[in-house]
Amino acid sequence: MKILKDILYRVPMEAVVGSTSVTINAVEFDSRKVELNDAFVAIRGTISDGHEFIDKAVNQGAIAVICEAMPERIVNGVTYIQVENSKKALAFMAANFYENPSENLKLVGVTGTNGKTTIATLLYHLFTKAGFKVGLLSTVNIRIADQVFPATHTTPDSLMINSYLKKMNEEGVEYCFMEVSSHGIAQERTTALKFAGGIFTNLSHDHLDYHNTFAEYRDVKKSFFDHLPASAFALVNVDDKNGAVMLQNTKAKKYTYALKSYADYSAQILENQFGGLLLKLNGNEVWSKLIGNFNAYNIVAIYAAAELLGLETQESLRLISELNSVSGRFQYVVSKKKITAIVDYAHTPDALKNVLETINEIRTKNEELITVVGCGGDRDKTKRPIMGKIAAALSTKVVFTSDNPRTEDPEMILKDVEAGVEPQDFKKTMTVVNRMQAIKTACQLAEDNDIILIAGKGHETYQEVNGKRSDFDDFKIVTDFLNQLDK
Ligand SMILES: CC(=O)N[C@H]1[C@@H](OP(=O)(O)OP(=O)(O)OC[C@H]2O[C@@H](n3ccc(=O)[nH]c3=O)[C@H](O)[C@@H]2O)O[C@H](CO)[C@@H](O)[C@@H]1O[C@H](C)C(=O)N[C@@H](C)C(=O)N[C@H](CCC(=O)O)C(=O)O
Numbered sequence: 141m142k143i144l145k146d147i148l149y150r151v152p153m154e155a156v157v158g159s160t161s162v163t164i165n166a167v168e169f170d171s172r173k174v175e176l177n178d179a180f181v182a183i184r185g186t187i188s189d190g191h192e193f194i195d196k197a198v199n200q201g202a203i204a205v206i207c208e209a210m211p212e213r214i215v216n217g218v219t220y221i222q223v224e225n226s227k228k229a230l231a232f233m234a235a236n237f238y239e240n241p242s243e244n245l246k247l248v249g250v251t252g253t254n255g256k257t258t259i260a261t262l263l264y265h266l267f268t269k270a271g272f273k274v275g276l277l278s279t280v281n282i283r284i285a286d287q288v289f290p291a292t293h294t295t296p297d298s299l300m301i302n303s304y305l306k307k308m309n310e311e312g313v314e315y316c317f318m319e320v321s322s323h324g325i326a327q328e329r330t331t332a333l334k335f336a337g338g339i340f341t342n343l344s345h346d347h348l349d350y351h352n353t354f355a356e357y358r359d360v361k362k363s364f365f366d367h368l369p370a371s372a373f374a375l376v377n378v379d380d381k382n383g384a385v386m387l388q389n390t391k392a393k394k395y396t397y398a399l400k401s402y403a404d405y406s407a408q409i410l411e412n413q414f415g416g417l418l419l420k421l422n423g424n425e426v427w428s429k430l431i432g433n434f435n436a437y438n439i440v441a442i443y444a445a446a447e448l449l450g451l452e453t454q455e456s457l458r459l460i461s462e463l464n465s466v467s468g469r470f471q472y473v474v475s476k477k478k479i480t481a482i483v484d485y486a487h488t489p490d491a492l493k494n495v496l497e498t499i500n501e502i503r504t505k506n507e508e509l510i511t512v513v514g515c516g517g518d519r520d521k522t523k524r525p526i527m528g529k530i531a532a533a534l535s536t537k538v539v540f541t542s543d544n545p546r547t548e549d550p551e552m553i554l555k556d557v558e559a560g561v562e563p564q565d566f567k568k569t570m571t572v573v574n575r576m577q578a579i580k581t582a583c584q585l586a587e588d589n590d591i592i593l594i595a596g597k598g599h600e601t602y603q604e605v606n607g608k609r610s611d612f613d614d615f616k617i618v619t620d621f622l623n624q625l626d627k
């Protein structure tokens with residue numbers, strides 16, 4: 141329980157009707173969750189307008205309403221606060237309600253189009269290995285030291301973030317690494333958090349359905365760095381042309397990393413094979429079990445962040461070499477016959493192309509690349525033929541199969557995917573609707589030293605067919621089939 145005026149600290153108010161000394165049980169922004177003596181924050185969303193649910197929230201017992209426009213009906217005994225921006229108000233109220241937990245640990249945000257999950261998760265493991273209690277807020281899951289919770293978003297809403305950070309405080313967590321999505325920034329989910337650092341990975345065309353233009357998308361990312369405090373570090377990839385943009389107006393201490401450009405932290409790839417990467421990081425050689433050019437970026441970023449957070453160089457190099465691939469992000473297993481199976485979340489044309497090109501850079505001509513891929517149902521249909529075309533063009537064999545067909549007919553989805561294959565690539569492809577059978581087929585097709593890529597579902601542990609979810613784990617399934625073949 142908290143006093144309303146205490147949780148309104150730092151919220152600019154335009155008008156107040158009623159008392160701000162009332163006691164609040166909880167803060168809610170969804171009327172369906174409001175209970176007696178809660179404060180309801182009305183938010184204008186993408187689908188509906190929370191202001192339309194003010195009456196409902198009050199009828200359910202809300203003792204305070206925070207809104208951008210005062211409702212026509214003012215109920216006696218209820219406090220109404222008008223603010224300019226409800227999402228921002230919610231962010232500050234959430235932080236105040238949970239007693240500003242981000243101030244009691246070192247919080248580092250990772251933003252950019254690709255690599256957020258990988259970098260945040262690797263940093264979580266690096267600092268855990270270094271003996272610290274660590275937190276993680278990521279697309280795959282939420283971790284508080286060794287406890288694991290399911291994630292609903294890449295960046296959860298501000299109430300959820302602060303409630304998890306509060307739990308981290310209670311558990312003695314010293315560092316927390318979190319993914320910061322552009323939706324999260326635009327919707328003020330991370331406003332009112334105190335960051336010790338921010339990391340920028342890269343920027344490519346994505347989410348333009350939400351942000352309208354690339355410039356708007358870039359500026360949203362930039363605003364995260366604009367709001368970092370002077371005590372924080374801003375660490376950006378300057379091989380990406382938008383890296384420098386991120387640093388333009390930040391008050392934070394500026395640091396850069398790169399493979400190609402001049403930077404404070406630079407990496408050179410000495411070896412790039414399926415066994416791993418040999419890198420030179422600011423003059424220090426380090427071997428990593430992670431594979432692929434883009435993981436060299438991820439490794440130099442975590443090396444830099446670790447140093448900026450005070451980890452000793454030799455210690456961090458030693459621990460970097462112990463890190464394993466992240467669940468569903470270029471996660472791989474090598475069989476006794478030296479068949480490498482890679483599971484990757486790539487479910488967009490860009491991501492699929494990126495992953496296939498990365499594998500092709502490492503693969504020799506004698507090694508086949510067998511790709512297992514499909515497209516989800518009830519989602520963007522235009523990407524299906526494009527992904528079919530990319531998979532067939534960049535692999536030596538392709539097994540098209542179901543992703544999460546959801547409520548659509550899997551065979552019809554696969555027809556759309558096959559339609560994109562160029563005539564000269566037809567003979568490389570086959571279709572096996574059942575994903576388990578498709579993975580088995582790929583394992584049977586593979587010979588010694590070949591590579592299998594299973595794309596699309598990454599870390600997911602279910603498959604949704606006919607609207608029903610059942611257990612399904614690409615990595616576990618392919619590992620089991622490869623083990624059987626090894627016997
Ligand atoms: C498009 C989008 O981002 N929507 C997010 C947004 O919802 P919204 O504000 O648009 O909600 P709305 O349905 O229009 O409702 C407006 C308000 O009315 C309230 N309401 C609604 C109905 C009712 O009966 N009573 C009521 O009070 C709602 O609680 C809400 O406060 O704010 C909600 C609370 O934070 C989010 O859960 C929701 O995420 C939706 C589910 C979503 O799918 N978001 C995705 C796109 C997203 O955020 N993705 C990024 C990662 C992207 C990536 O990099 O891949 C992420 O960080 O996860």
Ligand SMILES: Nc1ncnc2c1ncn2[C@@H]1O[C@H](COP(=O)(O)OP(=O)(O)OP(=O)(O)O)[C@@H](O)[C@H]1O
Nearest residue numbers: 253254255256257258279434437469470484486491
């Ligand atoms: N630094 C990087 N640059 C480019 N691609 C990357 C990088 N790191 C990982 N990838 C690849 O990009 C895809 C997304 O990786 P990752 O999940 O780490 O990024 P993300 O930003 O968290 O995206 P999402 O929110 O969709 O999970 C995967 O296919 C992964 O293998």
